[in-house]
Amino acid sequence: MLIWIIFAAMTGAAVMAVLWPLGRRAPALTADTAGATALYRAQLAEIDRDLGRKLIGGAEADAAKAEAARRLLRETATESVPAGESEPALRRRRAASAIALSCVPLLALLIYGAYGSPSLPDQPLAARMKANPEQDFELALARIESHLAANPTDGKGWSVLAPVYLRQGRFDDAAKAFANAIRYDGATSEREGGQAEAQMLAAGGVVTAAARASLAEALKLDPGNPRARFFMAIAQEQDGQVPAAIAALKALLADAPADAPWVATVRARLEGLERSSGPVDAIASLPEAERMIAIRGMVDGLAARLAEGGGSLADWSRLIRSQATLGDREAAQRSLSVARQRLISDQVTAAALDDLRSELGLQEAAR
Template sequence: MMIWAIFAAMTGAAVFALLWPLSRGRAQGFADAADARSLYRSQLKEIDRDLARKLIGDEEAQAARTEAARRLLRAAGDEADPTGETEPSLRRRRASSALMLSIVPLLALLIYGLYGSPGQPDQPLAARLEKAGPQQDFAIVLARMEAHLAANPGDAKGWALLAPIYLRQGRYDEAAKAFAAAVRAGKPDAELYAGLGEARIMETGGIVTAAAREALAEAVKLDPKSPRARYYLALAKEQDGDGEGAQAALAQLLAEAPADADWSGAVRARLERMQADAGRKAVAALPEAERQQAIKGMVDGLAERLSTGGGSLPEWSRLIRARTVLGDKPAALQAVKTARERLADDKAALAAIDALADELALKEAAP
């Protein structure tokens, strides 16, 4: 209720500030018209003295007398109507002022009642933080968690909940600290150690540091099947130059993965990149004749695999390019045709195949 009284007082003050100048009559030059006539008569006498002393001429004296007479007449008229305003006009102005003073606040209240929420109570921050409903702002929830952990640094469960959030937000340094705090405050947990290792790797731009390896090793010690820890330890092998060991580790991880594992696609893609890199390096080290034969064998192997069914757009594009580079245009044309048949339900893929065919001068494949 106090806030409404304050708003009403502020509105009234604003309206009065605007209407106060309008409520006053015309300001008079003198407080009394008699004073004005006395002043102007003194001016006439002074004009006569200046004329007698030859300080001004006859024309100038006449002009000065005329101006003084005009002022004297105006002063005499002001005495009859000091304010220059009639009573009816004064009443009208006062009525309009009172009308404005009442209409402006009423109009504001009417608009707020129609479009505002006068019956809605205020929502202090502390009260909002106490309500953890599904519609609550995530930023407020996160702030609440951070405030709670700042006051309770030994809450292992809280740190375990906050650390993955930091990791998904890309706040890797804070995620590593949160995982470390959860490990210190709680019981040994493979997921926490694996998360700590991942956060430390992301913090260094993908490099598996010694600190990250220690955390990953602890995760594998607690859970030998931890997929996240095994994946990053395989990357550590690749980083150390043990490409074969890294590929073997990833292949084993995929072989043991559940059928519905959502991470298997990323692991398989990384293994295929490793194998492709290893194959390119091995082929590059061969003599020219053997290198060409090895490349042809790799392309034939890709073509045979795709001929059995399926195949993605990148795989078909790679096969078409390889056939063209090897100078086998008929095989390239056949690859374009087969790719269009296999990817017939994907309009974007068909457009990409057509663009590739145009680029490689394989326009015969266009329908």
Template sequence: MISLSLFAAFALMTAIAAFAVLWPLSRTRAAQAAREADLAVYRDQLAEIARDAKSGRLPKAEAEAARIEVARRMLAADSARETASTEDPARITRQTTWRRRMAAVFALLFVPVFAVGLYGMLGSPRLPGAPLAERLTAAPDRGDVAILVRRVEEHLQKTPNDGAGYEILAPVYLRMGRPEDAARAYAEAIRILGPSALRHSSRGEALVIASDGLVTADAARAFADALALDPNEPRSAYFLGLAAEQDGRAADAARIWGQLLARTPADAPYRPVVAAALARVGGAAPAAPAAGVPGQPGPGAADVAAAAALSSDERNAMVRGMVDRLAQRLDSAPDDIEGWLRLVRAYGVLGDKDKAAEALKKARATFKDNAEALGRLDAAEKELAAKTGAGEKG
């Protein structure tokens, strides 16, 4: 019944479209009147040319050429009128009627038949319909992650206090490239199931990914909460060290990463990442614990392999890329004083004094009516000047 109604609707729309095209063809045109109108236009043109030539707006030679061209067109139109008058009107009517009928047959029959035949060859007419509601209730394919996620989301709408559902959904969001949704899911899991070092750390990592690698204040608080529950949680320690580096506190970053490296087993897969980070801020690597000592979960193996394979220049380029993304974000959303302070410090770490000064200028223009923000910017400028002066003396 549904398919029959759909077919009838398509047939009706096709008929309406064909009728819209054929309707102008069914209207008779008065050829004689049209030719008379053309001749009237040509007469007006001759009169206008005569007026322009008399007033001097049109040179004599150009006026004569224009008169000749209009006269030629008048003769051609008059000749066509005489030819039409000698033809058999009944024969002309029959020819016109035949052409219109052929056009109607083509539009109403050939086009739909051709479309149906083409669909039968290239389409899948035997494939049953798959509305969204039926796909959600049917058993999904193993690779149809979007359907599975949609089902879990619908389940959580009905039972919003299912913490296990949020905890299952959060890492899936992360793999799907939806870090903001992952962070919200981890927050719901913490609210319902209670805090844990792993949940806080996972939420912080999702926030870092959502901010293009920058450790925001919210992410730093999540990592601090994780370490308060488990002081040996390695992922949180690593990202807090990264936050210190991004803030321009290289000594703090070296201390955090040095302590983390000291308790990281020699065979831990994330040890190369921590060692590379410590070397980047000029810290000395401590001796590694014995191999085989149980370690805490850290960054994924793919992240470790990618970071370990980077050269020093590539790592610097990666850091500059993160700083550039922060600058772009602040251009579109400038009301973020923490972001501006982080950008200024990052430029200071990279040695880009001109960019740091430009960032300070933009930030001051944004917060010109905010005394507290201007004071923090002044302090950041003094800190930058002090570090720059110390570096030049050294």
């Protein structure tokens, strides 16, 4: 409503600007009758003097006075009429005013219709603010990043940014952000656990040596940290310690609040491990010598499957770790070399394999 009041005021101002010069009366130009009036008054006085000297008769004097009076009245009547304002000029001025009063708003509407957007609906402020929350998020993220670029020692700022990177799938950036938060604002169990998750996801799901160190620190600060306990169980699973991993996941579920959002994830992981643990349980019940033969058979089967092609970083890491645990270091070193050739060559994979080699103390042939 306010905008239309403003438009009306602006239109009125424009109309007044056009009509003001037309409405002003031109300076009155009165007829120059002062001299003629004085002349006729003098004629009347002269008639009176001629009558007094008996130069004219009474009838002649009256006739002369009547004629002079008519002329005087005619001339004095013209003194009140402006000489510069004729009737045609007045009509033209009124017509111009009427045209201006009509054309100014009409011209404004025509211009707006040609160059404006009268068909667009209005856009209330609340609707505009809700229109693109993703853009608002990107702007907020850019402001935080700009702040941290200017203030790199702001540990709390890094602590805010790290989980955002983690949710966006920027795992390397998340790991660096968690590390900066720990460096500049102190270690907490949540930050250490977040760093471990970022390091593990950056390595394609392998719980690397760096991730294990972060998990150990998180559990040292808070033994009940559910995230750290869950990923430590995954580390045990990747080490081939499936019974220990199952026990760790069951303990985590026993301690979980009923409404914890991560319960479903833990339960699904546990069910998957229990379905695949049948052979493991059977092996565990065998005598020592037979159990070792069975374990070696499982490891050899995994090696044969991977030798045929495929396999993820987690599969190759499990094989290398199992071979090293069984004391077959030469086989572990060969598997490590094959994994480097088979897997996608990127910084994440290379770093994960380097961590695994350092953790297990393996030596590779010069590359």
